[in-house]
Amino acid sequence: MLMVDRLRRIVELLRTHGSLSVAFLAGETGVTEQTIRRDLDRLAAQGQVIRSHGGATPPPSEPGDDCFTARLSQAADAKRRIAMAAVALVRPGEHIMLDAGTTTLAIARLLAGHDRIKVITNSVPVATEMAQRPASDIVLIGGELRVSTLSTVGPMARESFGRLHVQKLFLAASGIDAERGFTNSNLAEAEIKQAMIAAAEEVYAVADGSKLGRVLLYSFAAIEQVKALITTANAPHEALEAIRMRNVDVILV
């Protein structure tokens, strides 16, 4: 096991367990306590962990600085423009699905104004955002809650999506590539996205330009499965062309 892997592992273990002793981490990683101490010193210098006598604790997660809200503020304007283009596609009275993600959250924010639209989602932030407006009609899909994205996954969620049928799905993806299709770094989420795609008549992918040409671990759909991709103009030109060649509309905002 490489040292970087071990460091990552330590951070991960601390995040899930709350706080751990040097001895435990040594046993868990198969190295000496000495080495763990050195690792913790290093991680503490980077602010990744808080060192304490006998062990370490994860860094305090201030409200509004976790990974989710951090991503939220990033490129807020681009996301809003994408969201506006997405909302323009929605007709009154339609049933739509919203994937979990910051771009889809921006869609929810705009959509909250529209009446008579039923929104189905597995994202807790999307649901709470929609609930702000009284006239909304929301179905929240149940399942195991993924803490990092605040969305539900697992068999229960997959099955729930399997029974539903909607006109439009707005799909988020961390990686979009003409060849490899849509990819994601988490298996459970990839499975849910597949279930959502199966439940929708038309699928619209929403993602800022940085996601184009990126390929991640789990692939969950071919590029042809979506009707259109809504993205920003900073996407790599050749990636966009390759997608257009496969009969997917590209909407640039």
Next chain:
Amino acid sequence: MLMVDRLRRIVELLRTHGSLSVAFLAGETGVTEQTIRRDLDRLAAQGQVIRSHGGATPPPSEPGDDCFTARLSQAADAKRRIAMAAVALVRPGEHIMLDAGTTTLAIARLLAGHDRIKVITNSVPVATEMAQRPASDIVLIGGELRVSTLSTVGPMARESFGRLHVQKLFLAASGIDAERGFTNSNLAEAEIKQAMIAAAEEVYAVADGSKLGRVLLYSFAAIEQVKALITTANAPHEALEAIRMRNVDVILV
């Protein structure tokens, strides 16, 4: 247990209990009174607690603590005491259900510290609260989202509960009466509560004293269906007696 964990625990216990003796803290944390004294000295030096002869008290609340917020936190204090009694019933490794409500939200807040507990809920606030802590294992029940309570209801939620099985359910109710049982003013929620009760081995009702003797529109359970009622001492005495007569434990906090 690391020292930092113990220090955190002490602060937490003081915050919830109000003020505690050195002996109690020693018993609670499994160390000598001597060590507790040293801990308290340390915490007092940081201003985290106020030292006093024989024990310590939590730090004074923030300035700008007017009469209104005092009353507010008083109600919060009642809920927290109920929540503490509820959490004391939970054993490590158990699966529990949390109903939607402010008292159950207080339970979630306390429960978030416990490891290895799986929480099933239909309440979005409860789920997000639990998700704050890394080590939590949460199942969010899906369904139509009721905007006013941010909880899911409807056939989908009912069915989901129908497939689950947990050791303990902490049930909230707007009205509790020995004769009329548990009542609620919303039909959809009443139905969900019935489904939850059916899915749990043991049901514990949690409600502040003002709910006792009240009867609302929809009744969803008889008083005998719960194992115990956790409530505050300000509940009407005759209402409590009537409930006790029906073999329901009453836990006053």
Next chain:
DNA sequence: CTTTATTTTCGTTTTCTTTCAAATTAGTGA
């Protein structure tokens, strides 16, 4: 004045730091 709590002191245990050597890895130049 009695009881209880605190401080002080001391020894034991645990954890940390420092230092050194072996092992691994990366880089260099023939």
Next chain:
DNA sequence: TCACTAATTTGAAAGAAAACGAAAATAAAG
């Protein structure tokens, strides 16, 4: 490609520091 050197990582051991518990002396509370 093949040694050779330098840097990094890791483990081991010894001394320093911290945490903890126990007991005696002191202070506080009723």
